[in-house]
Amino acid sequence: MKKLEFIYEDGSHKWAAVARDPERPNYLIDTNEYLVINGSEALLADPGGMEVFSAVFSAISAEVDPYTIRHLLASHQDPDVISSLALWLDFNPEIKCYLSCLWSSFIPHFGGAEETFIAIPDEGMGITLGNLALEAIPAHYLHSSGNFNLYDRKAKILFSGDVGAALLPPEESGLFVENFDRHIRHAQGFHRRWMGSNAAKLNWCERISRLDIDMLCPQHGAIYRGEDVKRFIDWFAALNVGSGIRE
Amino acid sequence: MEEIRSDDTSQTSDLRRVVQANEDIKKVIRISSGVNLVALNAMLVAKRSGEKSRGFAVVSSELRVFSHKLEGAMTGLGALIFELVRDAAAMRKQHHERRHLLNIQARGQQMRKLMEPVLARMDERMQKTGEEIGRDWHQLRLQLNRVLQLCESGGSLSRSAKIEAVYGGDMSATLKQVANQIEETVNEIFSILKLLRSQLNE
Numbered sequence: 001m002k003k004l005e006f007i008y009e010d011g012s013h014k015w016a017a018v019a020r021d022p023e024r025p026n027y028l029i030d031t032n033e034y035l036v037i038n039g040s041e042a043l044l045a046d047p048g049g050m051e052v053f054s055a056v057f058s059a060i061s062a063e064v065d066p067y068t069i070r071h072l073l074a075s076h077q078d079p080d081v082i083s084s085l086a087l088w089l090d091f092n093p094e095i096k097c098y099l100s101c102l103w104s105s106f107i108p109h110f111g112g113a114e115e116t117f118i119a120i121p122d123e124g125m126g127i128t129l130g131n132l133a134l135e136a137i138p139a140h141y142l143h144s145s146g147n148f149n150l151y152d153r154k155a156k157i158l159f160s161g162d163v164g165a166a167l168l169p170p171e172e173s174g175l176f177v178e179n180f181d182r183h184i185r186h187a188q189g190f191h192r193r194w195m196g197s198n199a200a201k202l203n204w205c206e207r208i209s210r211l212d213i214d215m216l217c218p219q220h221g222a223i224y225r226g227e228d229v230k231r232f233i234d235w236f237a238a239l240n241v242g243s244g245i246r247e
Numbered sequence: 248m249e250e251i252r253s254d255d256t257s258q259t260s261d262l263r264r265v266v267q268a269n270e271d272i273k274k275v276i277r278i279s280s281g282v283n284l285v286a287l288n289a290m291l292v293a294k295r296s297g298e299k300s301r302g303f304a305v306v307s308s309e310l311r312v313f314s315h316k317l318e319g320a321m322t323g324l325g326a327l328i329f330e331l332v333r334d335a336a337a338m339r340k341q342h343h344e345r346r347h348l349l350n351i352q353a354r355g356q357q358m359r360k361l362m363e364p365v366l367a368r369m370d371e372r373m374q375k376t377g378e379e380i381g382r383d384w385h386q387l388r389l390q391l392n393r394v395l396q397l398c399e400s401g402g403s404l405s406r407s408a409k410i411e412a413v414y415g416g417d418m419s420a421t422l423k424q425v426a427n428q429i430e431e432t433v434n435e436i437f438s439i440l441k442l443l444r445s446q447l448n449e
Contacts, residue, residue, distance in 0.1 A: 001333070054336035061269050061332045062325075087340055091262060 002052070002059040004035070005175060007215065007223065008155045012039045013132060015157055017217065018059045019175055021052070028052070030168070031080050032219055034159050035060060035069070036152060038132040043071040044088075045150050045159045046081045046219050053084040057091075071096050071129070073136070075161035075219065076144030077103040079110075086111025098127060098136065102146025120148055137207070139163060141200035149208075156214035163204065164232055165190050166221030177222045180231050187221065188239070195241035205237040261380075265335040268387075269328045271443045275436050276321045282401075282432050283318060286310040289408065289425045296418035303411035303422050306404060310429060313401050317436075320394045327390055331383040338376045345369050384447070391444050398437040405430035 001021060008015040018033040033056050034045040042064065048056045060066055072095060074082040088095055089111055099107050101119040108117070120136045127134040127150070135151040142163050150159040166187035177183045195201055209230070216224040216232060224232045289307035293300050348369060352362040408429055412422035 001329075050340060053340055054333050057336040058329055058333035061266060062273075062329055065270055066266055086343060087336075090339060090343060 002055040004059045004063045006063075007175075007217075008157060010155070013037070013154065015152070015155055015215075015217075016060075016063065017175060017223065018048075018056050020173055021055050024052070024055075029080055030220060032217065032221075032223075033060075034150075034217055035064065036129060036132075036134065036150075037064065037068070038130040040068055041070050041130045042068045043073060043127070043129050043134070044069050045073045046075050046161065047072050047088055048084050049080045050083045050087065053087045056084070057087075067092060069095065071098060071127070073097075073127070073148070073150055073159075074099040074103070074107055075139075075149065075159070076100065076147045077106050078144070081161075081219070082107055083110050089116065098148075100144075100146030100148055103144075122146075124148065139204055141195075141197040142204055143194040143196060151211060151213075153212070156212050157217060158208065158211065158213045158215070158229075159217045159219075161219050162190075162194060163236070164216055164218030164221065164224060165194075166218070168221055173222075175223060177224050177228050180224075180228045183222060184232070184235055190220075191236065191239055192241055192243050198241055201239075201241050202237060205233050209233050262335045262339050265328075265331050268443060268447065269332055271439055272321075272324055272328050275439050276325055278432060278436055278439075279317050279321045282429075282436075283311075283314040285425065285428050285432055286314040289429065292418070292421055292425050296415055296422065299416040300411065300414065300418060300422055303408060303415060303426075306408045306411050307425075310401075310404050310408065313397070313404055317394070317397055317401065320390070320397055324387070324390050324394060327383065327387045331380065331387060334376060334380045334383055338373065338380060341369065341373045341376060345373065388444070388447060391440060391447070395437065395440055395444065398433055398440065401433040402430070402437065405433050 001023060002018050003020060004016050004018050006014055006016045014037040016035040016037070018035065021030070024030060028049070028051055031046070031048050031052065033048050036043045036045065057066065069092070072085070072088060074097060085097060085107065095116070096118055097107070097112060097116050098118045098120055101121055104117055104119045122138060122140065124136045124138045127136055132152070132154065135153065136148040137151050139147045139149045139161060141147070147161060149161055149163070164187070166183060167190055168186050172182070172186070213229045214225065216229045286307060289310055290304070293304035293307045296303065345366070348362055348366055352359050352366065405426060408426035409423065412419055412426045415422040
């Protein structure tokens with residue numbers, strides 16, 4: 001069963017990660033879902049695929065009233081990110097979904113109506129959660145052409161989507177990165193193959209390195225904390241991407 | 248099969264019903280975690296009172312035992328509702344898939360024939376999930392009854408604590424305050440769970 005773990009708490013402002021399901025079939029890529037809570041409202045970032053809906057829903061419900069989830073964010077269009085959309089809307093039709101304007105006519109194939117979606121322009125936008133200001137930060141071509149990270153300036157947390165992702169073996173499946181050098185080996189192949197543009201990558205690294213980040217939270221793998229955030233950005237900047245195909 | 252073929256609205260309201268029950272149980276778990284502290288406080292107060300409140304000390308010791316049992320029972324309740332939420336969400340997904348298959352089936356005789364075995368397999372899966380959910384509800388009702396019985400004994404203990412508090416001499420007011428705390432907490436748990444039980448029996 002997936003488990004919800006609070007990774008940040010400051011009164012009624014919280015972040016939680018929904019991660020690690022030992023019962024997940026091997027043919028499904030492991031995913032982390034993140035819940036941002038501010039008082040009686042919550043935003044679920046990358047709510048996950050249809051096949052993990054019941055695991056995610058029950059993990060969240062064990063700690064949080066699922067009716068507080070007013071917003072979803074789809075960082076991009078992949079099925080492991082957002083194919084559970086129709087089920088979330090079945091549960092609460094009032095939910096709104098933030099998504100890249102590039103995918104605004106694609107993601108509805110997973111469900112929803114015109115009024116469900118709030119399109120994020122390429123340059124990004126602010127997202128308010130009660131009195132909390134979040135930012136949708138462009139991360140295009142990393143890997144999707146229309147792709148956003150979510151930044152919480154107050155919590156100093158960046159949800160980075162597929163950037164930072166690692167495919168972890170069972171024996172190294174902690175929620176946080178404990179040994180960067182050992183961990184990053186599991187991220188290399190993913191980033192070389194999935195991230196298609198060195199230019200986009202360097203642009204992202206330059207912008208993100210100027211943000212104050214305590215935790216970098218990817219959709220797959222483990223969370224980078226403290227000094228490991230900078231270590232990751234430096235590692236990513238130096239990595240030759242778009243190079244996963246053998247010539 | 249009739250239960251499976253109920254419409255989407257009732258399936259969503261089943262999940263909502265489960266979510267509401269989950270919220271009530273979580274509330275009670277939060278409150279019940281306070282009983283242990285109250286019981287500990289009662290024992291400390293009794294110890295400070297010394298001989299004057301030996302009776303209260305006995306009751307507060309029993310209260311400590313009660314609070315451990317309550318904690319265990321609430322953990323059991325929490326685990327059961329977790330399973331129920333998961334299974335109800337899984338059923339929701341199956342209904343969603345079935346709806347799409349029915350849409351195909353509605354497109355004519357040929358589609359109806361094509362979809363028959365597919366829908367039959369889907370119905371079999373949903374039957375199993377429905378049976379799981381039925382078992383989950385049954386186990387939840389049984390556990391709820393156990394917790395309510397436990398709360399009744401907790402209520403008796405709190406009444407005994409109030410009686411013993413009267414004989415506490417100069418510590419009587421303090422003992423009475425602790426006894427009232429115990430009673431209020433147990434009563435709050437009892438009333439939420441009683442309401443939940445009647446809602447589940449509807």
